[in-house]
Amino acid sequence: MILPIYVYGSPVLKKEAEEIDKTYPELQTFIADMFETMANSEGVGLAAPQVGKSIRLFVLDASIFAEDNPELKNYRKVFINPIILERAGEKVCYNEGCLSFPKLHEDVYREQRVRVEYFDANFEKHDEWFDGIVARIIQHEYDHLEGKLFVERLSSIRRKLIASKLKRITKGDFSASYKTKL
Ligand code: NI
Secondary structure (H helix, E strand, O other): OOOOEEOOOOHHHHOOOEOOOOOOOOHHHHHHHHHHHHHHOOOOEEEHHHHOOOEOEEEEEOHHHOOOOHHHOOOEEEEEEEEEEEEEEEEEEEEEEOOOOOOOEEEEEEEEEEEEEEEOOOOOEEEEEEEHHHHHHHHHHHHHHOOOOHHHHOOHHHHHHOHHHHHHHHOOOOOOOOOEEO
16 A cells, blocks of 8 residues: 655654564555555655654665666665664765655765664564665665654755755645655
């Protein structure tokens, strides 16, 4: 089922999300809905708070980057209760978007590599390093679980420059090709 995506201004996006365990009701259905919702909106990542659930879970789909990175073919993953244990490498700039900010793209600096402990859909625990675009998506989605949004990683000058655009989103004055909610 495709779920509506909560946009900037929704209180759920600013909350710190809660850990879950394997007894979480309808977990597999929810994960399937997350992947379906992400695909429908052509996103490369989606965190549970973005569909109104304040839980520590996100999905990513890096398969659109497979042209330049063949190892990313069909690269789809779910992260439950992730913890970023280490960040490494120089901070690099990348023009990010976010489904909760329709049509807004901004340059954000983040580390190149991250080491993450997380549980998969079967609640198997993993401890892995990720780099490149996958590390980028993980850091963006992880921020959502902390109630932190990508515009908060911009310089104060840049934030002032886009303030009116942000305000318009909170008022529902935007267009998106997917279902949204405030
Ligand atoms: Ni986002």
